[in-house]
Amino acid sequence: MKLRLLGAALTLASAALTGNTAWAQSDAATAPTPVHNIVLIHGLYADGSSWAKVIPLLQAKGFHVTAVQNPTTSLDADVDAVKRALAEQDGPTLLVAHSYGGMVMSQAGDDPKVTGLVYIAARAPDAGEDYPALAHKFPAAPASAGLKWSSDGYGKLSEEAFVKDFGGDLPKSEAEVLYAVQQPMGKAITTAKTTVAAWHDKPTWYAVSTEDRTINPDLERFMAHRMKAHTIEIKSSHLSLVSHPQEVANLILQAAGQQSQ
Known part of the structure; x- marks a missing residue:
């Protein structure tokens, strides 16, 4: 027992020194509620197919998966597109969002069917x-310099x-x-x-x-720390759902109340 308490104290101290206090959050704060339905929300410069590698991993575990086309x-x-998808679910539902989709999820996630929120670089x-x-308030990410606008007000990355x-x-x-199917914003x-x-008000993962x-x-x-989210880090580009689908799926499975394997 003493060793466990000492280990917890060292974890908290390390988190405080590095600023990564989200890693020290208690899992009790994000206790998962088992669900059958998972709704996936894509971000900007993409569409629902960006989840193509994650979807079969979740379906193989028996989940009913819906990828919204925003x-x-x-x-x-x-938000309306997500609400339409939620209306079609037959019970408790986990929402998962990538990138800008996290903003959509934060708005739509107050639906009573939603049991938890999973943010993927969102x-x-x-x-x-x-x-x-x-x-x-943070150094600008390089991609922002590549955003180009059309004369009718739609933006795409170069x-x-x-x-x-x-x-x-x-x-x-x-x-x-993926660039070829990029959706304008x-x-x-x-x-x-x-x-x-x-x-x-909802348990969160990041x-x-x-x-x-x-x-x-x-x-x-x-943002993860501010939400007190259960947080992991993936050595990945912005498109972790494409380059590291198993790690992303594992986090979703945990949030869905199922331990990943």
């Missing part, structure tokens, strides 16, 4: 918070930024395929603010991408 034209439109703003202002900064740990050929998203932060060049990894750590 229009990425506005926050409201994306935004997690507080209600009414200016996310760009929060991001500006090919170089997509391949190097968005999916930098993927084989170039695979990154190029509506300019309204850049100024949108959530009115709800479901993470205040996967930090340590090699992320789209969202600063320290910003990810800050």
Whole structure:
């Protein structure tokens, strides 16, 4: 017993020194509720197919999985898409989001069916918070320099930024395929603010991408710590769900109340 207490004290001390206090959060704060349904929310510059490697890993464990197709034209439109998916679920549901999808999930996650929230290198703003202002408190991620806008107000990453900064740990050929199906984002998203932060009331999990060049990894750590999320780190680009699907699936399985194998 004394050894266990000493180990816990050393963990807390180490976390305090490194600033990674999210690692010291008690699992009791994020106790999973077993679910049958998992709804996946994609981020910007992508679509539901970005979950293609994670989905079969979850289905193999018996879960009913739905990948939302967000229009990425506005926050409201994306939240509505998630709410439609939630309405189709037959019981308790775990929400999982990547990147900007975390903002959508924070808004839609107050649905009574939702038992928990899993953030994969994702935004997690507080209600009414200016996310760009929060991001500006940290060094800018390189991908932002590659965002290009069309004359009608839709943004896409340049090919170089997509391949190097968005999916930098993927084989170039695979990154190029994902670039080819990149979905433009509506300019309204850049100024949108959530009115709800479901993470205040729901158990949360977070996967930090340590090699992320789209969202600063320290910003990810800050948001995870602020939520008191059960947090892991993956040595990955922003697209950990593509380059490290098993690690991402393992975290989702844990949040779904099933121990990964």
